[in-house]
Amino acid sequence: MKLPMVLVYSDNKNISLEMIGKAVELAKKQQKKVIIPIIGKSDENLANEYISYGADQVFMVETNLVSFKAEEYVDILADIVKETGVGTILIGSNKNGKELSARLAGKLNAGCVVDSNNIYVKNGKLIAERIVYSGNAIAVEQFNSKPAIITIPSKAFDPLKKDENRKGEIIQKQIEVNKSPSTIVNVQEMKTEGVNVEDAEIIVSCGRGFKNKEDIKIIEELADVIKGKTIGCSRPIAADLKWLSEDHWIGLSGHKVKPKLYIAAGISGQIQHIAGMRDSSIIVAINKDPEALIFKSADYGIVGDLYEVIPKLTEAIKSKKG
Amino acid sequence: MNIIVCAKQVVDLSEMKVDSATKKPILQGVPRKISDIDKNALEEAIKIKDKNDGKITILTIGPADAKEQIKELLAMGADEGVLVTSPDNIDYHMTAILLAEAIKKIGSYDVILCGEASVDLFSGQIGPRVAGLLNIPQITYALSLTVENDKVTAQRNMGKNAITTESTYPVLITVTKEINEPRLPSLMQILGAANKPIQEWTSDSLQSDLKPLVETVELKGVPMERKNIIYKDDLDESVNKLIESLEKEGVLGG
Numbered sequence: 086m087k088l089p090m091v092l093v094y095s096d097n098k099n100i101s102l103e104m105i106g107k108a109v110e111l112a113k114k115q116q117k118k119v120i121i122p123i124i125g126k127s128d129e130n131l132a133n134e135y136i137s138y139g140a141d142q143v144f145m146v147e148t149n150l151v152s153f154k155a156e157e158y159v160d161i162l163a164d165i166v167k168e169t170g171v172g173t174i175l176i177g178s179n180k181n182g183k184e185l186s187a188r189l190a191g192k193l194n195a196g197c198v199v200d201s202n203n204i205y206v207k208n209g210k211l212i213a214e215r216i217v218y219s220g221n222a223i224a225v226e227q228f229n230s231k232p233a234i235i236t237i238p239s240k241a242f243d244p245l246k247k248d249e250n251r252k253g254e255i256i257q258k259q260i261e262v263n264k265s266p267s268t269i270v271n272v273q274e275m276k277t278e279g280v281n282v283e284d285a286e287i288i289v290s291c292g293r294g295f296k297n298k299e300d301i302k303i304i305e306e307l308a309d310v311i312k313g314k315t316i317g318c319s320r321p322i323a324a325d326l327k328w329l330s331e332d333h334w335i336g337l338s339g340h341k342v343k344p345k346l347y348i349a350a351g352i353s354g355q356i357q358h359i360a361g362m363r364d365s366s367i368i369v370a371i372n373k374d375p376e377a378l379i380f381k382s383a384d385y386g387i388v389g390d391l392y393e394v395i396p397k398l399t400e401a402i403k404s405k406k407g
Numbered sequence: 408m409n410i411i412v413c414a415k416q417v418v419d420l421s422e423m424k425v426d427s428a429t430k431k432p433i434l435q436g437v438p439r440k441i442s443d444i445d446k447n448a449l450e451e452a453i454k455i456k457d458k459n460d461g462k463i464t465i466l467t468i469g470p471a472d473a474k475e476q477i478k479e480l481l482a483m484g485a486d487e488g489v490l491v492t493s494p495d496n497i498d499y500h501m502t503a504i505l506l507a508e509a510i511k512k513i514g515s516y517d518v519i520l521c522g523e524a525s526v527d528l529f530s531g532q533i534g535p536r537v538a539g540l541l542n543i544p545q546i547t548y549a550l551s552l553t554v555e556n557d558k559v560t561a562q563r564n565m566g567k568n569a570i571t572t573e574s575t576y577p578v579l580i581t582v583t584k585e586i587n588e589p590r591l592p593s594l595m596q597i598l599g600a601a602n603k604p605i606q607e608w609t610s611d612s613l614q615s616d617l618k619p620l621v622e623t624v625e626l627k628g629v630p631m632e633r634k635n636i637i638y639k640d641d642l643d644e645s646v647n648k649l650i651e652s653l654e655k656e657g658v659l660g661g
Contacts, residue, residue, distance in 0.1 A: 155535060156544055180566045184547045187532040191503055191539030196620030199530045216629070217528045219420050222432045224528075225625040229618070267544040267574035270560065275569050287658070311659060324585055331564075337529065346658040356420070363631060367658050369649065370637075380637055385652050388639035397646045402659070405650065 090117025092169070093140070094162060094185075095177025096124075096153065098131065102138050102244040104175045104237050107204060109139040109245060111173060114206065120169065122146050122258070124161055129255065136253030139245045146258045152272060155184045156265035163192050164260045166232055173211060178236035186236045197234040198226045202241035219337055220360030238341065240283065280332045282317050287346045288365075290317035290335060292358070294351020294372065294391050298328040303392070304350060307399045310406065317342065319358045336361035351391045354379025371395065408461035408554070410452045411510055411519045412485065413537070414445040416469040416476050417527040430628025441476045444522030446483070446589035448582050452520050453484040453590070455554050462486045464513055468493045468505050474605055482592035482600035489513065489606045491613065498619035503536035508613040510541065517576040518559065523548055523583050534581035546572050546580045 091108040095101045101121065108119040118141035123131055125148055132143040146161055162185070166174065176186040178200050190197035201213035211228040213235045282288060289308040291301055301316070308316055316333055323334035335342055337360040347365035351372065352358060359382050362368065370383035373390045380386045387394050418437040425432055452463045465480045465488040467473050477488035491509050494501065510516060519538075524531035531547075538545035549561040550569075563570045564583060592600070610617070636652065638645035653659045 154544075155547075156538075159539065180548060180564075183531055184535045184545065187499075187530075187535035188539040188545060190500065190532065191536035194500065194620075196498065196500060197532055197536075198621060199532065212624075214627075217626075218418075218423065218432050219526075219529075221420075221423065221425055221629060223627040223629055224623050225627060227622050227624045228620065229622060230620045265544050267546065267572055267578070269570060270573050271571035273569045273571075275564070275567060346653070346656075359631075363629075367653070367656050368633065369653070375637075375639060380635065382631060382633055384634040384636065384656075385649055386635075386637040387642075387645045387649055388637060389642050389645065393642060394646065397642060398649070401646050401650055 090115055090171065091119050091173045091175065092162075092166065092171040093119060093121045093175045095179070095182055097177050097179055097239070098134075100177035100179070100237065100239050101135065103239065103242045104177065105135060105139045106245045107237070107242040108173075108175055111204065111206070118142060120144060120165075120171070122161070122165055124148060124158060125150065132255045136255075137247050137249050137251050139251070140253055142254045142256060144256050144258045146260055148260070148262065150262065152269040153181050154265050154267060154269065155181070155188050156267070157262045158185050159189045159192055160262045161260050162189055165258070166193060172231040172233065174232055174234045176234065176236045178238040182236055186234050190234050193232060195232045195234050196228050196230060197236075199236040200238055201226075201235050202238060204235060216360065219356040220363060221356055276330050278330050278332060280315060280330070282315055282333060282335060282340045282342050285315035285342065285344050287311050288315045288317045288335070288342060288344045288362075289348045289350065290319070290352060290362070291322060291350050292319040292352030293321050295322070295328075298326070300392070301328060303395045303399070307348070307395050307402075310399055310402045311346075317362075319352050319355070349379055349383070350395060352379055353377050354382055408455060408459040408517045409515050410455060410461060410463045411513060411516050412445070412449045412452050412463060412465050412480070413506055413519065413521045413533065414449065414465055414467050414477070414480060415442045415525045415533075416440070416467065416473040417442045417525050420526060425628065430630055431626060432628070439472075439476065441480060442522055442525040442527065444524065444526065444582065444584050446480070447584055447586050448520040448522050449480055449483055449485060450587045450589040451552060451582055452518075454587070455518065455552070456484070459554060461517075464489060466506060466509055466513070467491070468497070468502050468610075471607075474607075477605055478600050479592070481603040481605070482597045483590055484592075484596070485603075487604045487606070489608065491608045491610055494610045494617065496619050496622065498621045499530065499532040499536060500620045501617045503533055503540060504617060505610050505613055506533065506537050507540035509608065510537070512608070512613065517578075518554075519577070519579040521579065521581045523581045531581070534579055538579035541577075541579070543577050543579055544574045546574055546578060549580050549582045550586055552580065552586070
C-alpha cells in the first residue's frame with residue numbers, strides 16, 4: 086500500500102470539501118492518497134460524503150473531548166501524521182484551524198504557511214502563496230522539508246463534483262490524548278445579526294464617514310432598493326464603535342468578500358479594508374475627500390457628502406425601477 | 408508573577424510605498440516599530456503586574472537596532488529586555504525555537520503574552536508554536552483577562568463563538584487589539600528606561616544549526632486594475648452617471 090500523501094482537516098464541513106478538491110489535485114500528480122480525520126463523534130454520513138467528494142481514507146477518531154482545544158487536537162493529528170507519514174497537511178483557516186496548525190507545526194518541527202489561496206508544486210518543491218503587508222504584496226513561500234502545513238481560507242478552492250460511486254475506506258482509530266490543564270468554561274455564540282457577507286452578491290458598506298449609529302439607516306435604505314440587501318462595514322464600525330456586529334466587518338481581520346458590486350460609503354480605504362474587498366467585481370466609492378485612498382481602488386466614485394449622495398442615489402434607483 | 412512579553416520589530420506599514428511600475432512593496436528605508444498588537448500584550452502585562460507584583464521581561468528576536476524599540480517598551484513599564492540577534496533567512500520555525508530556548512534560559516515564568524499576530528505578515532503562528540514547543544496550554548485571541556493566584560480566565564473571540572477559557576500557570580496567551588489601549592510613556596518614564604537592563608544573546612548560543620523550513624522565494628506585487636472613473640461635479644448629474652454606468656456593467660440587480 087502506498088502511503089497517503091495529503092491530510093486534510095477542518096471542523097467546518099464546507100472548507101473540508103473545498104480542501105479535499107485541492108488535495109486530490111496535489112495528490113494525483115504523485116499518485117498518493119487523500120486522508121481526512123473526523124474528530125469527536127463518529128459520523129458515517131459525513132465520512133461517506135467526504136469520500137464522495139474525493140477522500141480516499143477517512144479516519145474516524147472517536148473521543149470524549151467535550152470541546153475543541155488545540156493542545157489536545159494537536160496530539161491526535163500528530164499521531165496520525167507520524168503513523169501515516171503524511172507529507173502535506175491542509176488545515177481549514179478558521180480561528181481553531183490556525184491555532185491548531187501553528188501548534189502542530191511547533192510540535193512536528195514543520196514548516197507552516199497560513200491563509201494560502203494558491204498552492205502548487207514547482208521544480209519538485211511545494212509552494213504556497215499568501216498575501217502579506219496588509220494586502221500590498223504576495224509572498225511566494227517555498228517548503229524545504231516535510232511535513233508541510235498549509236492553512237486554507239474558505240472559498241479559496243472549489244470542491245470536486247460529488248460522486249456517490251467513489252470508493253474509499255473508513256478506518257476507526259483510538260488515539261490517546263494528553264489532557265490539557267486548561268478548561269473551556271463557557272461557549273456562547275458571538276452576537277451576530279445572522280448576516281453572511283461572504284455569500285452576498287451586492288454589498289453596501291459603511292465606515293467612519295458616518296457620524297452616528299442611527300445614520301446607518303440611510304445605507305440600509307440604499308441596500309433595500311438594490312438586490313442583495315447586505316450591509317458591510319470597516320473595522321472601526323464593528324470593532325471600536327460596535328455599531329454593527331462583527332459579521333458585517335470586511336477587511337484583513339474581518340470577512341473577505343467578493344460580490345459583483347461593492348459600494349463603500351464613508352470608508353477612507355485603509356489597506357486593511359481593501360484586503361477584504363479587493364476581489365469584488367465592481368467597486369464604487371462615495372467619499373467627500375477627493376484624496377481618499379478608496380478612490381484608487383474604485384471603478385466608479387462620487388466625491389461628495391455621503392449624507393447627500395446616498396439618499397439621492399436611493400431615490401434615483403427607486404424611481405428608475407418604478 | 409513573572410511575565411514574558413514577546414515583541415516583534417516590524418516595518419511601519421503606514422510608511423511603506425509601492426513601486427508604481429512593478430506594484431511591489433519597497434521595504435528598504437521604511438522605518439521600523441514594535442508591532443502594534445505586541446504593545447497590547449505589554450499593556451496587559453503591566454495591568455497584571457500592577458495587581459499581582461512580579462517582573463515583566465520583553466523578549467525580541469531581531470536585528471541589533473531593535474534595542475531602540477525595546478527601550479520604548481521598557482519606558483511603558485517593562486522591567487528588562489532580552490534581545491536575541493536573529494540569523495539570516497529566519498522563518499517561523501526558527502523564531503519559535505529561539506523564543507522557546509530564550510524563555511527556558513530566562514527560567515521562571517507564569518504567563519507568556521504575545522500579540523495574536525504581527526501587523527506586517529499577520530500569520531499568528533508564533534504564540535501557538537512556542538506554546539507547543541514548551542508544552543504548555545495556549546489561550547488565543549483574548550479579549551479580556553482575569554488573573555487570580557492559581558488561574559487565569561480569558562474571554563476569547565473565536566469567530567462564530569465567544570469562548571471563556573481558564574488555565575493554570577504556566578500558560579501562553581495571545582491577545583487581540585481590542586483588549587486594551589496601550590499607554591504612552593511619560594517623559595520621566597522614557598528617561599528612566601535608559602537605566603533598565605537589556606541583555607543581548609546570540610542565536611547560536613541558544614541553538615545552532617537552525618535552518619529555515621519555509622523560504623520566501625519572491626515577493627510579488629498585487630495588481631489592482633480599476634477603472635478609477637470619479638464623478639465630482641454636480642451631485643445630481645454624478646448620481647445619474649453612476650447609475651448609468653452600473654446599469655451598463657449589469658450589476659444593479661433586478
